[in-house]
Amino acid sequence: xxxxxxxxxxxxxxxxxxHNESIVIGHGSGGRMTHDLVKKVFYKHFSxxxxxxxxxxxxxxxxxxxxxxxxxxxxxxxxxxxxxxxPGGDIGRLAVCGTVNDVxxxxxQPLYITAGFIxxxxxxxxxxxxxxxxxxxxxxxxxxxxxAGDTKVVEKGNxxxxxxxxxGIGWLEHDxxxxxxxxxxxxxxxxxxxxxxxxxxxxxxxxxxxxxxTVQSDVAPLNGMIDHLLQAAPHTHVLRDPTRxxxxxxxxEIAAQSKVAIWIDEETVPIxxxxxxxxxxxGFDPLYMANEGKLVAIVPPEEADNALNAMRQHPYGKMAMxxxxxxxxxxxxxxxxxxxxxxxILDMLSGEMLPRIC
Amino acid sequence: xxxxxxxxxxxxxxxxxxHNESIVIGHGSGGRMTHDLVKKVFYKHFSxxxxxxxxxxxxxxxxxxxxxxxxxxxxxxxxxxxxxxxPGGDIGRLAVCGTVNDVxxxxxQPLYITAGFIxxxxxxxxxxxxxxxxxxxxxxxxxxxxxAGDTKVVEKGNxxxxxxxxxGIGWLEHDxxxxxxxxxxxxxxxxxxxxxxxxxxxxxxxxxxxxxxTVQSDVAPLNGMIDHLLQAAPHTHVLRDPTRxxxxxxxxEIAAQSKVAIWIDEETVPIxxxxxxxxxxxGFDPLYMANEGKLVAIVPPEEADNALNAMRQHPYGKMAMxxxxxxxxxxxxxxxxxxxxxxxILDMLSGEMLPRIC
Numbered sequence: 245x246x247x248x249x250x251x252x253x254x255x256x257x258x259x260x261x262x263h264n265e266s267i268v269i270g271h272g273s274g275g276r277m278t279h280d281l282v283k284k285v286f287y288k289h290f291s292x293x294x295x296x297x298x299x300x301x302x303x304x305x306x307x308x309x310x311x312x313x314x315x316x317x318x319x320x321x322x323x324x325x326x327x328x329x330x331p332g333g334d335i336g337r338l339a340v341c342g343t344v345n346d347v348x349x350x351x352x353q354p355l356y357i358t359a360g361f362i363x364x365x366x367x368x369x370x371x372x373x374x375x376x377x378x379x380x381x382x383x384x385x386x387x388x389x390x391x392a393g394d395t396k397v398v399e400k401g402n403x404x405x406x407x408x409x410x411x412g413i414g415w416l417e418h419d420x421x422x423x424x425x426x427x428x429x430x431x432x433x434x435x436x437x438x439x440x441x442x443x444x445x446x447x448x449x450x451x452x453x454x455x456x457x458t459v460q461s462d463v464a465p466l467n468g469m470i471d472h473l474l475q476a477a478p479h480t481h482v483l484r485d486p487t488r489x490x491x492x493x494x495x496x497e498i499a500a501q502s503k504v505a506i507w508i509d510e511e512t513v514p515i516x517x518x519x520x521x522x523x524x525x526x527g528f529d530p531l532y533m534a535n536e537g538k539l540v541a542i543v544p545p546e547e548a549d550n551a552l553n554a555m556r557q558h559p560y561g562k563m564a565m566x567x568x569x570x571x572x573x574x575x576x577x578x579x580x581x582x583x584x585x586x587x588x589i590l591d592m593l594s595g596e597m598l599p600r601i602c
Numbered sequence: 603x604x605x606x607x608x609x610x611x612x613x614x615x616x617x618x619x620x621h622n623e624s625i626v627i628g629h630g631s632g633g634r635m636t637h638d639l640v641k642k643v644f645y646k647h648f649s650x651x652x653x654x655x656x657x658x659x660x661x662x663x664x665x666x667x668x669x670x671x672x673x674x675x676x677x678x679x680x681x682x683x684x685x686x687x688x689p690g691g692d693i694g695r696l697a698v699c700g701t702v703n704d705v706x707x708x709x710x711q712p713l714y715i716t717a718g719f720i721x722x723x724x725x726x727x728x729x730x731x732x733x734x735x736x737x738x739x740x741x742x743x744x745x746x747x748x749x750a751g752d753t754k755v756v757e758k759g760n761x762x763x764x765x766x767x768x769x770g771i772g773w774l775e776h777d778x779x780x781x782x783x784x785x786x787x788x789x790x791x792x793x794x795x796x797x798x799x800x801x802x803x804x805x806x807x808x809x810x811x812x813x814x815x816t817v818q819s820d821v822a823p824l825n826g827m828i829d830h831l832l833q834a835a836p837h838t839h840v841l842r843d844p845t846r847x848x849x850x851x852x853x854x855e856i857a858a859q860s861k862v863a864i865w866i867d868e869e870t871v872p873i874x875x876x877x878x879x880x881x882x883x884x885g886f887d888p889l890y891m892a893n894e895g896k897l898v899a900i901v902p903p904e905e906a907d908n909a910l911n912a913m914r915q916h917p918y919g920k921m922a923m924x925x926x927x928x929x930x931x932x933x934x935x936x937x938x939x940x941x942x943x944x945x946x947i948l949d950m951l952s953g954e955m956l957p958r959i960c
Contacts, residue, residue, distance in 0.1 A: 267721045267726075272754045281753065289735050305773070395629065395630060397629050409680065600754075
């Protein structure tokens with residue numbers, strides 16, 4: 245039951261970030277390198293209480309609107325996924341859902357989206373229209389309006405086809421306080437469905453590995469399911485979508501923000517057999533594979549069954565599972581009971597497993 | 603006094619946009635090709651009253667906050683400027699100021715900024731920190747908080763160094779109605795200072811043309827000056843910053859939105875001698891050169907002097923000038939009395955003059 249010494253070293257000794265360094269792909273992984281870069285470059289200069297809270301959303305001005313008393317919530321995401329079209333989705337659906345989800349994970353109702361397009365010269369207008377049409381469909385499904393945009397074009401070879409940056413604005417009712425620092429010992433950890441689908445779908449869509457699967461990306465707007473969840477479990481402490489870096493990285497972020505341990509039982513984590521097979525073949529751990537239509541909910545034990553049932557009754561939460569619990573120790577750590585009965589530390593993703601997954 | 607027939611043809615016969623077409627650099631010019639693309643692809647799918655208003659900002663939910671009764675204003679901009687550092691500024695200052703200004707042009711007070719970074723593998727972290735530090739300085743100057751961000755990395759060769767997409771959120775007091783469709787015959791047209799500085803500064807920074815100048819980009823946050831302006835001229839009808847496509851394109855947008863004619867006297871438009879020289883040398887018209895720290899104000903005649911004086915008393919408006927007036931005809935047109943006593947149509951920029959200027 246001793247923690248893996250190497251993992252500890254990896255945890256406590258991230259690569260130093262000096263000024264002689266260059267950006268490497270790992271800085272965009274969403275894992276430890278991204279966290280280091282963000283902390284040492286962005287937070288250093290931009291530090292303010294809203295940003296420093298360390299959530300994927302920002303809760304700002306409070307006030308009273310026709311919707312009642314509350315706060316504005318903001319979130320932004322750049323989308324650089326390759327290929328642009330993959331089984332189950334495309335960059336347009338991803339750009340809308342990713343941002344809708346980040347806003348919704350605060351408990352807020354997403355209302356508006358802005359979209360910035362950086363397009364490579366020579367990109368087909370037909371493809372662009374397919375992407376835009378897909379964004380429109382996702383926005384309708386999520387019940388948000390796309391209210392502002394910008395289009396820039398760069399010379400051929402200076403961007404890869406199309407990048408989309410979306411920003412979401414939502415309205416948070418004043419009595420909700422859902423954030424990464426609210427996980428408390430005793431809380432139950434839930435996942436809304438199978439993990440790794442998006443990662444495997446995009447990976448196989450690249451056709452580089454000679455693998456064919458029928459796995460579809462799970463990319464979906466989760467605000468509707470969250471509405472049901474919060475009605476059933478109004479004291480939910482944390483919601484977060486395990487995108488880049490996967491479930492393990494997301495749980496690490498929450499453990500660190502809340503200064504708790506998160507213990508999961510690996511055998512309870514739902515994984516499609518085909519996803520498991522592809523991961524085994526390629527040596528990937530599904531716990532680190534990206535998801536775009538799943539959420540982690542951390543709820544007080546007395547609301548756990550209601551939360552689970554509420555998710556299971558929603559089309560995007562049919563495979564929801566209880567996967568673990570919050571404990572006091574080892575602080576800031578994610579621990580897994582493995583299927584073989586051992587215990588392992590699940591560290592944050594360190595480098596980069598799959599570049600350009602979202 | 604006959605309008606230039608070629609310009610009319612150019613105006614009435616934009617290139618057809620079919621599905622066989624590809625994106626060309628001109629689609630990012632901010633001129634007619636951008637407008638056509640936006641209309642035929644983006645508006646087609648995203649159409650809603652907020653977006654269709656056709657401003658650089660979106661006015662959304664209204665409500666009551668500690669700031670009083672009002673509306674949220676949103677704007678987004680992708681920044682792909684090359685080079686990243688230029689006389690008078692850099693992509694970081696540009697990204698903050700550009701978005702602050704778009705929000706401020708609604709009359710709103712910009713409050714929060716989100717920033718998405720797309721970084722090319724191999725980009726220097728020292729350079730990144732310079733950009734981030736510059737953003738921080740611009741945000742402090744503009745009195746806005748950078749509250750949310752995202753960082754993505756693409757492989758070497760799949761982006762050009764660094765792209766930044768910023769989104770701004772502001773608060774608009776309920777009694778202000780400043781928009782592109784409010785220019786009325788009789789209104790006075792003001793410009794806050796010399797035009798073309800940014801375009802010439804970036805152009806010469808590229809070192810491709812063997813031209814050296816001392817011209818600095820005017821990139822600056824204009825919300826402070828707008829506060830003064832609106833105190834002096836509370837019935838201001840239109841504010842807009844003439845960025846991509848320059849003053850001529852911006853005036854065309856306003857003329858079309860308001861269904862009026864805008865007549866300007868070319869000799870009253872302030873242009874630095876060095877900017878004029880570079881433009882003459884290269885065959886560029888300064889009226890189409892990009893600005894990043896200037897605004898057009900269209901105000902009722904009785905408030906014009908007050909508006910002009912208010913701008914001139916601000917550091918960013920010392921060279922403000924009255925440059926023309928709104929008239930009923932020719933509808934949707936911008937007309938210039940030239941220095942030689944002739945009249946010419948100032949059409950919207952058609953293709954692309956200077957790619958990657960912002």
